[in-house]
Amino acid sequence: MRGSLADRLGHRIHVVQGEQHVTDDAETVLITLLGSCVAACMRDPLAGIGGMNHFLLPGGRSQNFDTQAQRHAVHAMELLVNALLSRGARRERLECKLFGGARLIDGLTDIGRQNADFAEGFLAAEGIRHVGGSLRGEHGRKIQFWPVSGRARQSLMERENLQVFDAERRIRPVAPPESDGAVELF
Template sequence: MTGQVAERATRSSVASAAGASKRIHVVQGEQHVTTDPDTVLTTLLGSCVAACMRDPVAGVGGMNHFLLPGGRSPTSDLQAERHGVHAMELLVNALLSNGARRERLEAKLFGGARLIDGLTDVGRQNSDFAERFLADEGIRYVGGSLRGEHGRKIQYWPILGRARQSLMERESQQVFDAERRIRPVKPVESDGSVELF
């Protein structure tokens, strides 16, 4: 009898999370961390990468969204917000300040598509950077979906660690158009290592 009650309670909490009432959309250069079990984080990705990270014991999780892998010393705050190094450090620090412990962190990575043939494969660079960051920081990589040729719509329930992905067809350029409508993107000066479009 006790097992049936526990199973019903688990199904109920999963159903509640699946119908989360608070949706927060994370755009380029942003990150969001929460302890609220009713929150679902969403984003649209092309060549960008989003890291979905949580501490399952502390009940805290979050998501970031970065445009370029970047270096450790971008030339402006605007550039810093778009670089993976900055985004990953902000996300990890926000999780730790909300009670997470580094050794319990787990992450899922999404994005990094190659959307336009003939240009530098920024999506691959972003994906490679994100995987390397997790390995270097000792953060457990528990899955996701990187690279490929399609944009993605991502939903992430940070307390459960559950993620849902919908692939977008070749109209993936609309990913960037949709994000620009949410928050205008100023051009980033190229240091010669990537081609911006």
């Protein structure tokens, strides 16, 4: 046998709502559970570095996002991009897979669609290649992402098993810090 099960699985890091993680360790797998939230799995294939975030737009009053709601999601995406750039990634080489954005509760505003639309729009506006993933639908997802290779695995969750997302429904996204107008460029 070639080592223990833990050795063969590598390092497992769980990324929860409001967090992001970046690594250049080829043995690391980033894991998250998604309902209406979105995870961006981003990497620079030449630098051999990648990461994942997990975010949820706050609110959900209408299909038109208000500026405050978008600030939360922009903040989450910028944290991931900046963490990659600070570790040697180059913006022009970044590629991203997007997952999540499910509609889990019938009859309410489709916050999952808003999250998915925002993530796709952010990548387009920033010139980051969208190379795959799985957005929208009616199923929660378990995502595993190997950030160095770019490999991703998705397991869909049945709607009957959605109690795991009860916490997601209660948690409000973390507010971005107040800005003094300073910008840090890499």
